[in-house]
Amino acid sequence: MAKKIAVLPGDGIGPEIVDEGVKVLRAVAESFGYRFAFRFGMVGGGAIDRVGTPLPQETLDLCRDSDAVLLGAVGGPRWDDNPPELRPEKALLSLRKELGLFANLRPAMLFEGMEQSSTLRPEVLKGVDLIVVRELTGGIYFGEKSRERLEEGERATDTLVYHEWEIERIVRRAFDIARGRRKRVTSVDKANVLESSRLWRSVVNRVAEDYPDVELEHMLVDNCAMQVVRKPSHFDVIVTENMFGDILSDETAILTGSIGMLPSASLGDGSFGLYEPVHGSAPDIAGQGVANPVATILSVAMMLRHSFGYEEAARAVEQAVRSVLAAGYRTADLAPSGDLAIGTEEFGDRVAEAV
Amino acid sequence: MAKKIAVLPGDGIGPEIVDEGVKVLRAVAESFGYRFAFRFGMVGGGAIDRVGTPLPQETLDLCRDSDAVLLGAVGGPRWDDNPPELRPEKALLSLRKELGLFANLRPAMLFEGMEQSSTLRPEVLKGVDLIVVRELTGGIYFGEKSRERLEEGERATDTLVYHEWEIERIVRRAFDIARGRRKRVTSVDKANVLESSRLWRSVVNRVAEDYPDVELEHMLVDNCAMQVVRKPSHFDVIVTENMFGDILSDETAILTGSIGMLPSASLGDGSFGLYEPVHGSAPDIAGQGVANPVATILSVAMMLRHSFGYEEAARAVEQAVRSVLAAGYRTADLAPSGDLAIGTEEFGDRVAEAV
Ligand SMILES: CC(C)[C@H](C(=O)O)[C@@H](O)C(=O)O
Ligand SMILES: CC(C)[C@H](C(=O)O)[C@@H](O)C(=O)O
Numbered sequence: 001m002a003k004k005i006a007v008l009p010g011d012g013i014g015p016e017i018v019d020e021g022v023k024v025l026r027a028v029a030e031s032f033g034y035r036f037a038f039r040f041g042m043v044g045g046g047a048i049d050r051v052g053t054p055l056p057q058e059t060l061d062l063c064r065d066s067d068a069v070l071l072g073a074v075g076g077p078r079w080d081d082n083p084p085e086l087r088p089e090k091a092l093l094s095l096r097k098e099l100g101l102f103a104n105l106r107p108a109m110l111f112e113g114m115e116q117s118s119t120l121r122p123e124v125l126k127g128v129d130l131i132v133v134r135e136l137t138g139g140i141y142f143g144e145k146s147r148e149r150l151e152e153g154e155r156a157t158d159t160l161v162y163h164e165w166e167i168e169r170i171v172r173r174a175f176d177i178a179r180g181r182r183k184r185v186t187s188v189d190k191a192n193v194l195e196s197s198r199l200w201r202s203v204v205n206r207v208a209e210d211y212p213d214v215e216l217e218h219m220l221v222d223n224c225a226m227q228v229v230r231k232p233s234h235f236d237v238i239v240t241e242n243m244f245g246d247i248l249s250d251e252t253a254i255l256t257g258s259i260g261m262l263p264s265a266s267l268g269d270g271s272f273g274l275y276e277p278v279h280g281s282a283p284d285i286a287g288q289g290v291a292n293p294v295a296t297i298l299s300v301a302m303m304l305r306h307s308f309g310y311e312e313a314a315r316a317v318e319q320a321v322r323s324v325l326a327a328g329y330r331t332a333d334l335a336p337s338g339d340l341a342i343g344t345e346e347f348g349d350r351v352a353e354a355v
Numbered sequence: 356m357a358k359k360i361a362v363l364p365g366d367g368i369g370p371e372i373v374d375e376g377v378k379v380l381r382a383v384a385e386s387f388g389y390r391f392a393f394r395f396g397m398v399g400g401g402a403i404d405r406v407g408t409p410l411p412q413e414t415l416d417l418c419r420d421s422d423a424v425l426l427g428a429v430g431g432p433r434w435d436d437n438p439p440e441l442r443p444e445k446a447l448l449s450l451r452k453e454l455g456l457f458a459n460l461r462p463a464m465l466f467e468g469m470e471q472s473s474t475l476r477p478e479v480l481k482g483v484d485l486i487v488v489r490e491l492t493g494g495i496y497f498g499e500k501s502r503e504r505l506e507e508g509e510r511a512t513d514t515l516v517y518h519e520w521e522i523e524r525i526v527r528r529a530f531d532i533a534r535g536r537r538k539r540v541t542s543v544d545k546a547n548v549l550e551s552s553r554l555w556r557s558v559v560n561r562v563a564e565d566y567p568d569v570e571l572e573h574m575l576v577d578n579c580a581m582q583v584v585r586k587p588s589h590f591d592v593i594v595t596e597n598m599f600g601d602i603l604s605d606e607t608a609i610l611t612g613s614i615g616m617l618p619s620a621s622l623g624d625g626s627f628g629l630y631e632p633v634h635g636s637a638p639d640i641a642g643q644g645v646a647n648p649v650a651t652i653l654s655v656a657m658m659l660r661h662s663f664g665y666e667e668a669a670r671a672v673e674q675a676v677r678s679v680l681a682a683g684y685r686t687a688d689l690a691p692s693g694d695l696a697i698g699t700e701e702f703g704d705r706v707a708e709a710v
């Protein structure tokens with residue numbers, strides 16, 4: 001049976017990079033004898049313009065009827081002044097919530113030969129290979145919000161709520177992931193200030209008892225924001241709540257160089273997942289064929305691994321990316337000025353070929 | 356009239372570093388003919404042990420009756436498992452709230468010759484001179500908290516509340532500070548998710564109209580966490596809410612090297628302020644006379660400037676620190692291994708002498 005993949009190109013460079021992801025999946029199908037059925041859907045700003053909502057019901061239905069989702073990117077200045085419900089990013093939040101995608105996996109690793117595109121010293125980058133496991137459907141993102149006009153002016157409120165079971169399932173996921181890696185979990189919270197962090201910490205300690213083979217440490221979020229810059233190689237698996245995860249996963253992403261290189265997976269309870277590059281829609285370079293498709297192609301590798309269990313194919317894609325980079329090919333964002341850069345399509349072709 | 360300074364040494368290395376701060380203030384008094392009256396108070400873990408609360412009423416009264424407060428550091432493993440109300444850090448939160456210290460100023464600058472203690476490449480550090488202006492008495496730190504036991508397990512809640520007037524006063528402070536600097540304000544929020552951030556952004560835009568000479572940009576917190584690592588020299592004044600400020604000010608602190616070097620000021624409406632090093636109580640090296648007193652001494656400089664208006668003396672202290680560093684003197688945390696390091700006291704002596 002063919003694996004059904006919902007493809008949501010989105011805005012800006014989304015369509016260009018998603019094309020290369022699909023191209024690579026086609027190459028995988030051919031090399032490994034797998035079958036994929038691609039079905040396209042609208043999302044983000046384009047969907048707002050065409051049908052008046054960033055996540056049309058038919059797109060949601062399409063995702064629900066699929067084995068995995070490949071998403072490009074959403075957003076652009078055109079929609080920046082829209083009210084919250086009519087902003088492209090709203091589609092991401094709704095997709096996460098509606099599809100139950102509570103676990104966001106954001107690996108940050110160094111690609112050989114890419115050391116010079118990081119702002120960190122090469123010796124600090126040595127051995128960096130970490131993954132941020134971010135809770136994605138709870139916390140302050142989804143708590144009650146309000147705005148009131150009082151006599152002395154306006155007041156705005158957001159609410160950070162966590163249930164024990166929400167914490168438990170993401171923390172277990174993190175420990176499971178650590179078992180397949182260097183067996184070290186750093187749980188990040190702000191237990192000296194937040195009640196939700198104190199609950200978080202107690203759940204982490206309880207879950208940890210089931211994983212005596214995994215080393216656990218707790219770290220305050222402010223300290224963690226320092227330590228990932230000071231000694232990134234210290235970290236293996238970082239697990240944290242939604243907002244801290246948003247901040248820390250972007251911070252760690254930049255450490256190793258271009259955010260154009262890094263993939264993400266958003267998973268639920270089963271094998272279904274949504275895969276997307278970490279970077280945004282980059283409207284300034286959209287349509288020029290110069291966008292870096294690596295993050296999307298590596299997201300495809302994550303899809304092969306986490307949603308389909310095609311581990312060998314996943315590695316083949318990752319290896320193909322590595323070999324194309326090792327051969328010196330770069331898109332413009334990574335090419336040292338003066339060097340000749342290749343375009344989005346050519347990069348995708350070369351990876352597909354290598355697969 | 357003598358300026359009344361409440362001195363709260365606190366825990367760990369607090370007493371050692373505060374001694375050097377006082378020493379430098381005495382040198383300032385002598386050189387410039389100023390008069391300071393020092394009065395000491397208990398705070399933090401030591402206060403818990405002695406009188407059962409991290410912030411005794413008499414300490415609070417002492418602060419209220421002073422022109423400025425010099426604080427060392429609080430906390431240590433000994434009190435880590437205490438309930439929230441009996442933790443040393445609680446004293447910091449209470450001091451801020453009780454004394455109305457809503458503006459936390461955290462400058463991060465590069466000291467000449469210190470480039471090698473940063474993990475960032477020297478060329479990235481060039482020109483880094485930024486200040487984080489953090490809201491310190493509102494937001495999720497002080498909103499309602501609760502913990503409930505439901506049928507399906509526990510639930511914890513924190514509340515992020517901001518009033519228009521709270522936002523306005525900290526934002527005005529940031530714009531005022533920017534006027535004395537490079538005239539660029541970066542306001543950091545998460546307006547694509549949080550209602551409080553949307554209020555924040557609208558207040559910032561309104562206040563900005565009164566400062567047409569200052570350039571304003573808005574940045575999302577996740578992006579900012581990246582950009583401060585990618586291009587720290589881009590920033591001049593960063594203004595943000597309490598929790599984002601906690602994270603970003605620690606992240607920016609580490610950029611330029613040792614957090615042992617960086618001061619902070621917490622200010623209210625008038626000239627009264629609390630001054631403390633950014634670093635913690637470092638219980639592992641307490642009592643050994645090896646702690647770095649630079650952050651405390653530079654906090655003293657901020658006190659001279661912001662609370663007393665002694666600009667010339669403030670500069671003299673900063674210049675003294677710079678000259679001692681330029682002469683090659685370092686405490687152990689900064690001395691390249693193998694080099695001879697000097698102790699806390701000797702460092703303080705040399706700065707006092709230079710003043
Ligand atoms: C677009 C925004 C709502 C989103 C988030 O904050 O989760 C993004 O930053 C991300 O990390 O996917
Ligand atoms: C100790 C803690 C409560 C405090 C804070 O989060 O404000 C500290 O991290 C700081 O930045 O002064």
